[in-house]
Amino acid sequence: MTANEIHAFGVEIVYKQLEKDGWAIDSVDIEADLSSEPQITAAKDGELAFFVIRTGMYPGRGRFEEGQEAFENLVTHAAKHGCSCYFASVGIANSTGTTEEEMAVPVKGVAYNVQFDGLVRMALDPETRKAKM
Secondary structure (H helix, E strand, C coil), X not given: CCHHHHHHHHHHHHHHHXXXXXXXXXXXXXXXXXXXXXXXXXXXXXEEEEEEEEEEECCCCCCCCCCHHHHHHXXXXXXXXXXXXXXXXXXXXXXXXXXXXXXXXXXCCCCEEEEEEEEEECCCCHHHHHHHC
């Protein structure tokens, strides 16, 4: 699997969980482009939200590594559109692997163990929010 395929897999995992949790999906980045934010937009109970997803291979998990400025810009962009912003970290492991090394190898077409513990709300502290808005 390529890095984009790993990312797309994580987006698919989060997409399915959001649907299961009752979110109405407005859009999904089908191409799973890492530079395109957010990957998913959805609504539930009057809340509109942007979802940013990162996926990592075992033993890691997806991390938002673009830095504080990118984080602030994402949250500000969401707020300007009346949206909340959430981060989803996904970890996948090759389930056919019998060693730590084999579990970390992304192989297309095999089963994977998934680690996804839910969403983390992305928010600015009040002072940063005031300066950005």
